[in-house]
Amino acid sequence: MTVTRHDHVYALDAFPFQDGTILPDAKLAYSVYGTLNRERNNVILAPTWFASTPESFEWLIGPGRPLDTDLYYVVAPSMFGNGLSSSPSNTSAPFDRARFPHHSIADNIRAQHQLLTELGVTGIELVFGGSMGAMQAYEWAVRYPDLVRRVFAACGNSKTTDHCALFLSGAEAALVADQSFDGGDYSKPPAAGLRAVARVWSPWSPSSRFFWDREFEKLGFATAEEFVQGFWEPWYGALDANDFLNQLWTWQHADISNNEKYQGDLARALGDIRALTYVVPAERDPYFPVEDAAWEASNIPKAELHVIPGTWGHFSLFGSQPSSAEYIGESIRSLLAS
Template identity: 50%
Template structure:
């Protein structure tokens, strides 16, 4: 049995003018919606992750306590569960899948939240990495709905340096001759392995490798770690799905929300939620400096830097120190009563 549900969006008009026929949003919920529908949290997924990757923060006694909150985890377009190149019928399959933005994702999620559940206000929008970008988009697109905002190891817009990183992993994947412009008969495995090895140098910090933290994860050598952790993580992903998510990531910018004309500062200034921004200390592509910039334009924002050497992956729950820090910060934010 599937461990998620599907919300049918019909023929879904996208921000850049295309239409995604028969669009579907995959999601999973945790906990029970209260009678007054005031306890809902939306927690979108990150790059190359499904709702399962978010579950380390969800459950009885965890930061997103299912005894108190109703947590909705919508899956990103392109992640293989929601509409994606790998599960969309021709002529919109594979490399012909239309480009989707953060704004498109949140517009679909808003329909889920309001039409399926009748929710008019969210206790919090939270997310990590690309999920953080969607949380930001929620707070800009629907300031009347979002009481609290918690972007973790992410950003309100994709910086030029971040785009360079993304171009590197895109190039590694598509350079495989068997990729064939996206019309591959078999997975481009050489490209997927190259993609994973390039990603390995960005997802974790220099200090992580210097201190041989991978040995604490059970890998005897660096090569074992590259194969057993990084290559295995991406081996089963569809290449076109990865590229679709990369496009969404590269073009993320809350300033592109209709009404702001590309002005990211104005979009951030429109956020009314109580915001807690949590960059990771040694994140190589969402560095704390970027979030300091965003915090400067949000009217009610605090910034707390996640400690440790895990870099971007500090937001994934694997590092106990970072996990405890994130959990404590989210509990404190949820205990905060926003301004009326």
């Protein structure tokens, strides 16, 4: 089934980031699906996750699908740094390349809120987020509780753990060690560094059991090495290295309690979430373990923990594994029916 998508770019003009930098001519790319109702409150917000565009989760969007465009107006804003919204790869000096400002999850949500205000949105039925999208969903629920009725946070935390941040720093080190990276001012893509990132990343998104069970064969690869060379290397090789590192920093520093109101008190921030929330980790997800998600759910007043079963780990988000895709879809339908 082909889903109808309309792509737009919203001018944020001079946009202030959390670190005090003001980005002139800032832009927020976003895609929409379905029709906004007269009350302007049938909105599902679905922000992009790490190094992605809205196409990554279009398997969930369309008539009769979990994010049902016969009923809802789905707005999918792109994160800063993904190459569509303002990013190192599409911004002019003095904020080009590695000089593009660091941005927080909160910066992205403030930009998205500005967009929805311009669209006249009066209510959000659901914020759906996977991975870095889940981080944004938590931020939305804390920052704008009067707008958000439901949250579906899959395979992502409200604060990046030290363990996860250390993994990300390893991927960063693999990239910048390529001499052709040249501090971000490369004349051609740092191909060796991006291949190194692919190899570092490849055993982390699926679980170890995924490899033990040779699940990569279901994706058309005969060996684990073919999986790295045929899937991960093309994926990361197509990314702009500065865009990758820019979003990596945002992931490393994600924390909904990093503000004057909460001053690092994560439990208090989670306790202020009023939306009906499904916390949806995947079994065997190396980035976002089930026990971390269970702690978050225990601190959110109206939260339920729903664990995606199986061995695909973080890879469960991509819709390639039928049982994981079905579980995610049915959980979204259950939440929207609540």
